[in-house]
Amino acid sequence: MRTVKFPLYFVVLIISIFLSACVSTTQKVTKPGFTPNMPISKAQFRGSYIKTSGYPEGKNVWKYVANNAIESSAAASKDLIIFGSNDGNLYAVNKDNGLKAWAFKTDGQVISSPAINGNLVFFGSKDTNIYALDIQTGILKWSYRTNGEIVSSPAIENNLLVVGSRDKNIYALDITSGRLLWKYKTSSVVDSSPFIYQGIVYIASYDHKLYAINLETGRVKWTYSTNDVVSASPVICKDTIFFGGIDKNFYALNKDNGQEKWQFKTGGIINSSCACDDKKVFFGSSDGIIYALNTLNGSLIWKFETTGAIFSSPALIGNSVYVASGDKNIYAFNATTGQLLWSFSTGGMISASPLIFDQKLLIGSKDCIFYALK
Numbered sequence: 001m002r003t004v005k006f007p008l009y010f011v012v013l014i015i016s017i018f019l020s021a022c023v024s025t026t027q028k029v030t031k032p033g034f035t036p037n038m039p040i041s042k043a044q045f046r047g048s049y050i051k052t053s054g055y056p057e058g059k060n061v062w063k064y065v066a067n068n069a070i071e072s073s074a075a076a077s078k079d080l081i082i083f084g085s086n087d088g089n090l091y092a093v094n095k096d097n098g099l100k101a102w103a104f105k106t107d108g109q110v111i112s113s114p115a116i117n118g119n120l121v122f123f124g125s126k127d128t129n130i131y132a133l134d135i136q137t138g139i140l141k142w143s144y145r146t147n148g149e150i151v152s153s154p155a156i157e158n159n160l161l162v163v164g165s166r167d168k169n170i171y172a173l174d175i176t177s178g179r180l181l182w183k184y185k186t187s188s189v190v191d192s193s194p195f196i197y198q199g200i201v202y203i204a205s206y207d208h209k210l211y212a213i214n215l216e217t218g219r220v221k222w223t224y225s226t227n228d229v230v231s232a233s234p235v236i237c238k239d240t241i242f243f244g245g246i247d248k249n250f251y252a253l254n255k256d257n258g259q260e261k262w263q264f265k266t267g268g269i270i271n272s273s274c275a276c277d278d279k280k281v282f283f284g285s286s287d288g289i290i291y292a293l294n295t296l297n298g299s300l301i302w303k304f305e306t307t308g309a310i311f312s313s314p315a316l317i318g319n320s321v322y323v324a325s326g327d328k329n330i331y332a333f334n335a336t337t338g339q340l341l342w343s344f345s346t347g348g349m350i351s352a353s354p355l356i357f358d359q360k361l362l363i364g365s366k367d368c369i370f371y372a373l374k
Helices: 008-018
Strands: 028-030 060-065 080-084 089-094 100-105 115-117 120-124 129-134 140-145 155-157 160-164 169-174 180-185 195-197 200-204 209-214 220-225 235-237 240-244 249-254 260-265 280-284 289-294 300-305 315-317 320-324 329-334 340-345 355-357 360-364 369-373
Touching: 080 360, 080 369, 089 120, 115 155, 155 195, 160 200, 169 200, 195 235, 240 280, 280 320, 289 320, 315 355
Parallel strands: none
Antiparallel strands: 028 340, 060 369, 080 089, 089 100, 115 120, 120 129, 129 140, 155 160, 160 169, 169 180, 195 200, 200 209, 209 220, 235 240, 240 249, 249 260, 280 289, 289 300, 315 320, 320 329, 329 340, 355 360, 360 369
C-alpha cells in the first residue's frame, strides 16, 4: 500500500481549518502561577502592532459576536475598531462599547487585516478582491480583482497600496482610484503581508524567498532564499529584517543587501510576525513557545511554553508583551524577564494578533467572538 506524506505546514493548516468553527465559551482571567490545564494541541499576523499608552490587565469590557471564526487582526481609527471574519464580512464597531457601526459583505472569508489611511479602510478577501471603503459608513469606494484569494494584509505608503495574492503576484495600487501601478510575479503563493520602509517593500512568498522591491518601480533590489515556504510577514527594527519560515528558522538579515546576520532554530514552523525593540525580538512558533531573542546575535533571553501552536504575532507596549495561542489563551508577559503577568481564556483557538489601542487589548478568536480587554 502506498503511503502519502504531507508537509508539516499543510497538516497544521488542515487541523486549524477543522478547529475554526464557533464554539461556546467561558472566559476567565488567570494571574501569575497559572498552569494551563488543557489538552496539548501543538496547533498569522496580518497586520502590525501599535504602541499606545495604557496597559491592559485582562478584564473583558465588551465583546462582539460574529457569524464565524475571526482570524483577521484588527485596525483602529479614532472611534472605530475594524476587523474581518470568516463569515465574509468586514466589521466596524464602536471602540467604547463594541456596538456595530457597519458591516460590509464580501463573497469570501476575510482573513486579511485592514489598513487605514485617512477616511478610507482597505482590505483583501478570499473572493480575490481588494476593497476600499469609506471608514465612517462602510460604503464601497473601489475594488480591484486579482486572480487569487487574498490573505495578505495591505500596507500603504506614498498613496500606494501594496498587497500579495495567491495568484503569485505582488500588487501596487493607487489608493485613490484602485488603479494598478505595477505588479511583480513570484514563483508561488504570496500570503505574507508587506512591510514598507524607506521606499522598499519587503515581502515573502511560498517560493521560499524574501523579496526587497522598490516601491515606486516594482523592481527587485535583492532576494534571500530560505529552505521552505515563507508566509510570515517581515518586520524591521533599526537596520535588521526579522522573519520566520516553515523551515522552523527565525532569520535576521541586513535590510540593505539581504545578507544574513544570524538565524535561530525553533521546534516548529513560524507563521507569525515578530515584535521588537532595540534589544529584543519576540515571536511565536507552532512548537507552542513564545521566544525572546537578543536582536544583535540571536541568543535566547527567555521563552515561555503554551499548550498550543502560536500563529498570533506579539504586541509590545512599554515593558509588556502580549500574544495569543492555539490553546485558546491570551497571555501578557514582562518583556524583560518573561514573567507571566496574566492570561485570559477564550472559547476557541486564536490565530489573530492583538492590537493595543485606547488602553485596551483587542483581538478575535475562532469562537467567533471579538474581545476588548482592559
